[in-house]
Amino acid sequence: MNFQVNKQGYYGRFxxxxxxxxxYPNIEDLRERYLAIMNxxxxxxxxxxLLQHYVGRPxxxxxxxxxxEKYNATIFLKREDxxxxxxxxxxxxxxxxxxxxxxGKQKIIAETGAGQHGVATATVCALMGxxxxxxxxxxxxxxxxxxxxxxxxLGTTVVPAMSGNKTLKDATNEAMRHWINHPTDTHYIIGSVxxxxxxxxxxxxxxxxxxxxxxxxxxxxxxxxxxxxIIACVGGGSNxxxxxxxxxxxxxxxxxxxxxxxxxxxxxxxxATTALGKPGVLHGSKTLLMQTPDGQVIEPYSISxxxxxxxxxxxxxxxxxxxxxxxVSATDDEAMEAGIELSRLEGIIPAIETxxxxxxxxxxxxTPDDIVVIxxxxxxxxxxxxxxxxxxx
Amino acid sequence: xxxxxxxxxxxxxxxxxxxxFTAGFPEKTDTASIAQALEAAGVDLIEIGIPFSDPIxxxxxxxxxxxxALDGGMTVALLLQQVxxxxxxxxxxxxxxxxxxxxxxxxxxxxxxxxxxxxxxGLILPDLPLAEYLQEYKALTEELNLSVSFLIAPTTSEExxxxxxxxxxxxIYAVSSSSTTGAKAEFSPDxxxxxxxxxxxxxxxxxxxxxxxxNAKTWQQANAFxxxxxxxxxxxxxxxxxxxxxxxxxxxxxxTTP
Ligand SMILES: Cc1ncc(COP(=O)(O)O)c(C=O)c1O
Numbered sequence: 001m002n003f004q005v006n007k008q009g010y011y012g013r014f015x016x017x018x019x020x021x022x023x024y025p026n027i028e029d030l031r032e033r034y035l036a037i038m039n040x041x042x043x044x045x046x047x048x049x050l051l052q053h054y055v056g057r058p059x060x061x062x063x064x065x066x067x068x069e070k071y072n073a074t075i076f077l078k079r080e081d082x083x084x085x086x087x088x089x090x091x092x093x094x095x096x097x098x099x100x101x102x103x104g105k106q107k108i109i110a111e112t113g114a115g116q117h118g119v120a121t122a123t124v125c126a127l128m129g130x131x132x133x134x135x136x137x138x139x140x141x142x143x144x145x146x147x148x149x150x151x152x153x154l155g156t157t158v159v160p161a162m163s164g165n166k167t168l169k170d171a172t173n174e175a176m177r178h179w180i181n182h183p184t185d186t187h188y189i190i191g192s193v194x195x196x197x198x199x200x201x202x203x204x205x206x207x208x209x210x211x212x213x214x215x216x217x218x219x220x221x222x223x224x225x226x227x228x229x230i231i232a233c234v235g236g237g238s239n240x241x242x243x244x245x246x247x248x249x250x251x252x253x254x255x256x257x258x259x260x261x262x263x264x265x266x267x268x269x270x271x272a273t274t275a276l277g278k279p280g281v282l283h284g285s286k287t288l289l290m291q292t293p294d295g296q297v298i299e300p301y302s303i304s305x306x307x308x309x310x311x312x313x314x315x316x317x318x319x320x321x322x323x324x325x326x327x328v329s330a331t332d333d334e335a336m337e338a339g340i341e342l343s344r345l346e347g348i349i350p351a352i353e354t355x356x357x358x359x360x361x362x363x364x365x366x367t368p369d370d371i372v373v374i375x376x377x378x379x380x381x382x383x384x385x386x387x388x389x390x391x392x393x
Numbered sequence: 394x395x396x397x398x399x400x401x402x403x404x405x406x407x408x409x410x411x412x413x414f415t416a417g418f419p420e421k422t423d424t425a426s427i428a429q430a431l432e433a434a435g436v437d438l439i440e441i442g443i444p445f446s447d448p449i450x451x452x453x454x455x456x457x458x459x460x461x462a463l464d465g466g467m468t469v470a471l472l473l474q475q476v477x478x479x480x481x482x483x484x485x486x487x488x489x490x491x492x493x494x495x496x497x498x499x500x501x502x503x504x505x506x507x508x509x510x511x512x513x514x515g516l517i518l519p520d521l522p523l524a525e526y527l528q529e530y531k532a533l534t535e536e537l538n539l540s541v542s543f544l545i546a547p548t549t550s551e552e553x554x555x556x557x558x559x560x561x562x563x564x565i566y567a568v569s570s571s572s573t574t575g576a577k578a579e580f581s582p583d584x585x586x587x588x589x590x591x592x593x594x595x596x597x598x599x600x601x602x603x604x605x606x607x608n609a610k611t612w613q614q615a616n617a618f619x620x621x622x623x624x625x626x627x628x629x630x631x632x633x634x635x636x637x638x639x640x641x642x643x644x645x646x647x648x649t650t651p
Contacts, residue, residue, distance in 0.1 A: 294469060
């Protein structure tokens with residue numbers, strides 16, 4: 001099966017570019033040029049050098065012995081938490097800032113939920129000497145305080161999004177409005193595999209370095225590039241897309257996406273999009289979307305700011321549709337417990353987004369030979385306050 | 394029957410005033426009285442906004458009206474019912490304008506058929522891609538005699554303006570500036586140059602200029618180069634202050650009197 005985006009920007013029945021005309025010239029320019037720019041040898045050289053010397057790639061693939069024992073499997077952790085700035089998000093922002101320069105843009109905007117994408121964007125803007133504005137929901141600014149200050153230290157203006165639930169969806173709305181108002185000098189660095197075509201494809205390509213490395217590293221570690229499972233948390237789906245990318249065609253590798261169930265899938269306070277969503281259009285693409293029967297977007301809920309989004313990227317909606325990826329969910333409590341567990345067993349405090357992926361381990365029956373790769377998308381520094389408030393450690 | 398929008402532009406090519414307001418704002422039951430007051434005030438065309446939770450092309454004023462309308466219980470089904478009730482009481486064209494998602498959930502075909510039956514004359518769906526319109530909407534909107542207007546913006550290329558002109562029916566919605574909706578005191582020389590450029594293209598369809606029309610000055614500047622203009626945010630702000638027919642009449646008079 002083919003999982004690449006088609007010429008019109010669709011993955012199966014999902015994707016496309018549903019945007020008001022004011023954004024059309026920007027999106028069209030990007031669509032026409034992104035692949036050519038990304039394929040330029042000069043671009044690739046700069047991108048690879050920055051990934052290596054600035055981000056710190058390749059990130060380790062770490063064999064987690066005590067976790068493996070606990071779950072009766074052979075578990076590897078892909079250490080995206082060791083990337084500069086503490087999450088996978090910077091793979092994408094490095095790529096997009098290099099692209100933005102080649103598009104002739106001088107200013108950058110971004111949305112952020114957990115603040116990891118905001119920090120990663122602020123970081124590359126500092127690196128390139130570009131002006132940067134990041135929109136962040138007011139609620140998220142409160143629960144991810146350290147990241148707000150990190151962005152400010154880096155010289156970025158953080159603008160609170162005050163509408164809706166004041167979380168990631170609302171920050172994305174504000175960023176899009178800003179772009180409508182500043183179409184010519186500004187590039188919008190979207191932080192996940194969401195948004196109008198070509199963003200989902202572009203972000204997935206930038207993140208695909210994760211699965212490229214997993215292949216090489218597993219080859220060295222176990223003698224072949226194929227794990228039995230790859231598990232990743234899904235907010236918009238960028239770390240999952242990166243971890244799955246080079247395995248999509250290998251149907252014998254089970255791919256597992258973990259969504260945030262919040263207080264329970266059916267509690268009314270959840271962000272489990274594949275369980276609760278229906279096809280709809282938000283933020284420029286047709287995808288699975290949590291919404292009322294009248295087509296109003298439902299405010300999602302998760303303890304983790306980075307998974308607190310009512311949709312998923314159209315690639316994931318398609319992968320769900322055709323059954324290539326199995327989606328499961330983890331509640332707030334399951335994720336917090338898994339975060340503590342990883343801390344105690346392996347000495348790694350994960351981001352709460354990432355902890356959802358760890359929590360999925362208990363939902364499978366493994367055998368000791370099963371090779372399981374968990375994409376450790378980020379570290380928990382930003383979440384200390386949430387861990388402290390949760391308290392059970 | 395001839396489409397009322399087509400007819401309007403046959404008999405009037407200048408100073409066409411279209412007023413936008415959000416369905417169910419400030420109160421769920423206000424849609425009819427506002428429409429009637431606008432016709433009595435001499436407005437040529439109304440655009441009724443279908444409220445949506447995430448109106449990304451709108452500034453704070455219209456965002457707020459969407460939220461209030463939704464909180465008050467406004468729905469697509471109720472709006473179609475209201476239009477059916479209003480239709481016999483006014484003669485001017487009625488356009489529904491809204492984001493795609495509520496229409497998709499209602500069901501595209503069901504929505505189009507019921508809108509036509511209720512007496513809607515035209516649609517503006519700003520996030521509907523042209524390609525999807527051609528594939529999934531065009532045949533049916535033609536069959537139902539519904540006109541469909543598309544937006545153009547200052548950054549829209551000439552080639553694309555021609556493409557949009559070729560597939561539009563009714564009028565073209567010329568967005569005045571690279572911005573979200575919201576009132577402006579006057580138009581800049583750049584904006585006026587853009588209006589002039591549009592005018593010189595001699596498009597097949599009349600242009601109405603929208604976004605930023607708020608007073609006699611912007612109304613006149615728009616009319617210098619287009620068939621008319623669309624006022625939205627500043628009318629919503631008016632409704633928030635005073636929604637009485639007298640106030641609405643005064644608002645229209647102030648706008649159109651030099
Ligand atoms: C550490 C971490 N993991 C995962 C996510 C979720 O995003 P995505 O699904 O795009 O990987 C975030 C988002 O903020 C994050 O910070």
